[in-house]
Amino acid sequence: EVQLQASGGGLVQAGGSLRLSCTISGIGFDGNTIGWFRQAPGKEREGVSCISQGKQYYLDSVKGRFTISSDNAKSMVYLQMNSLKPEDTAVYYCAAASQGVAPKWETDDYDFWGQGTQVTVSS
Numbered sequence: 001e002v003q004l005q006a007s008g009g010g011l012v013q014a015g016g017s018l019r020l021s022c023t024i025s026g027i028g029f030d031g032n033t034i035g036w037f038r039q040a041p042g043k044e045r046e047g048v049s050c051i052s053q054g055k056q057y058y059l060d061s062v063k064g065r066f067t068i069s070s071d072n073a074k075s076m077v078y079l080q081m082n083s084l085k086p087e088d089t090a091v092y093y094c095a096a097a098s099q100g101v102a103p104k105w106e107t108d109d110y111d112f113w114g115q116g117t118q119v120t121v122s123s
Contacts, residue, residue, distance in 0.1 A: 039093070
């Protein structure tokens with residue numbers, strides 16, 4: 001059974017930092033894409049970043065502020081978020097895609113999802 005669990009969200013002031021963690025079980029990293037998505041109230045879920053075969057991909061609005069990384073030995077994927085802005089406020093999800101070529105930005109591209117973790121950035 002594939003399971004993903006996101007954690008690390010919280011309340012932070014604008015300009016602050018948070019590190020999200022995604023614990024993954026039941027699926028390896030080889031050939032797979034792990035992505036981070038977010039969904040703000042009243043908005044569609046959007047892809048923020050993904051990692052596949054050691055390559056990182058980012059949504060334009062988070063480039064230079066967010067960093068995705070993986071620890072294969074621990075089956076963990078992280079999203080370091082710096083210089084946070086109020087518009088980064090959302091529920092953040094991690095997801096795994098077992099087929100296709102990265103980058104993947106569509107929710108339909110992903111087969112497995114974790115529960116979300118709330119990130120709130122105050123101004």
